[in-house]
Amino acid sequence: HVLVLNKVDLADPRRQPAVLEHLKQQGCSHVVFTDCQRDGNVKKIVPLVAKLVGNSPRYHRAESTDYSILVIGVPNVGKSSLINSLRRLHLKKGKATAVGGEPGITKAVLTRIQVCEKPLMYLVDTPGVLPPKLGDVETGMKLALCGAIRDHLVGEDIMADYLLYTLNKQQQFGYVQRYGLDEACDDIELVLKRVALAQGRTQKVKVLTGTGNVNVTMLSYPAAAYKFLRDFRAGHLGRVTLD
Incomplete structure (x- = not known):
């Protein structure tokens, strides 16, 4: 999987190395910091995903030429904005899914949304999820x-x-x-x-x-x-x- 940390423009850049080291210790080796409002670093995602999928067993989907990727995350982190940003970069198209500055804008798992032509890649937007019980x-x-x-x-x-x-x-x-x-x-x-x-x-x-x-x-x-x-x-x- 690829861990996308969005809204990097709002975070303290001095903390990035410590964040990466902490995630590395947890086994997250594919991390991308993005700013979907300005498409910052978003262009790195499609090649990285294509490389990871290409190097993984696809079993009965081995002959398939397209990629279907599920976008999962906590509410209001910019999952829909990420999809729209990828469409702007790779297809030169506008919004395909609604966005907003509060949780709960996406209320159901949507149909596949094309975000790239070569390779042919689709993303599926999902409602934000949180653990049923927070730690503290x-x-x-x-x-x-x-x-x-x-x-x-x-x-x-x-x-x-x-x-x-x-x-x-x-x-x-x-x-x-x-x-x-x-x-x-x-x-x-x-x-x-x-x-x-x-x-x-x-x-x-x-x-x-x-x-x-x-x-x-x-x-x-x-x-x-x-x-x-x-x-x-x-x-x-x-x-x-x-x-």
Whole structure:
């Protein structure tokens, strides 16, 4: 098999050698780092897959001239984006499968999608999969930050607090300048207040006064937490590797 680590543009490049060494110890010798938004390194996949399949026993499929490859991974890592990127590179064609910035866009195993003419290669997109039981809470939080678990199942406020803790722990202080803070901070409420002010995340609330109901504009902390998470996932807070 080939292990594709997508969204490399969002990860800390200094951690790549350690990641490769760790995977090598686990028996993963065919690893490709990709950025499907810019087609980075994607062109390496088809020749590598063709070589591996060509050197493997094909049994009753020995006479077949085409390759059918199953794409498997956790939710929201870019499996559909990978297929579309391969089609752009090798067939000069557009999207064949829907993509989105949240888990659960692909809901069923789809039909074969051609991604290359020579060699004739088809990929099959599949829904994201996770272990039925995660090892610990921190693993679940990391998956949630990456968008592999729907935000509302964990809570945007809890995720934002863990994200701030992680950024400070790794000395990734890009959020300080982005949101106009004076210095690094471990108070998530203060950070979300600055996010709300900087991004205009407000909501109108009716307040009962002695003269009746009055509409008051207040900062929206839930919207600020959502924006904080989205900025992280878009790489606006720096390139971070959680593991």
